[in-house]
Amino acid sequence: MDNDFFDRVYDICRRIPQGRVTTYGAIARAAGAPRGARMVGWAMNKSGSITPAVPAHRVLNRNGMLSGKHAFATPRTMQQLLEAEGIEVKDDRVTDFEKLFWDPMKLSEF
DNA sequence: ACTTTGACTATAA
DNA sequence: GTTATAGCCAAAG
Numbered sequence: 212m213d214n215d216f217f218d219r220v221y222d223i224c225r226r227i228p229q230g231r232v233t234t235y236g237a238i239a240r241a242a243g244a245p246r247g248a249r250m251v252g253w254a255m256n257k258s259g260s261i262t263p264a265v266p267a268h269r270v271l272n273r274n275g276m277l278s279g280k281h282a283f284a285t286p287r288t289m290q291q292l293l294e295a296e297g298i299e300v301k302d303d304r305v306t307d308f309e310k311l312f313w314d315p316m317k318l319s320e321f
Numbered sequence: 322a323c324t325t326t327g328a329c330t331a332t333a334a
Numbered sequence: 335g336t337t338a339t340a341g342c343c344a345a346a347g
Contacts, residue, residue: 216344235329246342252328253344272329279328289328 275308
């Protein structure tokens with residue numbers, strides 16, 4: 212694949228089912244950069260400038276916390292989007308995060 | 322070209 | 335349990 216790491220990240224993010232969430236580490240690992248979790252976040256930040264836009268609100272940190280809420284239109288946007296998908300958010304953290312966690316590699320199934 | 326920062330993660334105290 | 339520090343890699347200043 213000639214796609215850049217960022218493009219691969221975007222592709223994975225678009226594959227996240229609605230009502231599910233994943234972590235930067237999982238995406239980075241699926242993209243071939245297990246140590247590039249921060250780059251995933253950087254790519255997400257750029258997601259507002261790409262097309263089609265990716266559901267960055269479904270990407271959380273390893274703790275299931277809404278680490279990137281401040282990058283949206285308003286810090287509240289991310290939580291609202293998650294709640295709109297049936298995800299319960301409490302104190303900037305997704306409840307039952309482990310239950311809603313979606314592994315991109317599990318779907319790709321090498 | 323060099324320094325600083327960042328939507329992270331893991332380990333140590 | 336939380337807080338601090340280090341490792342990581344790429345983009346922005």
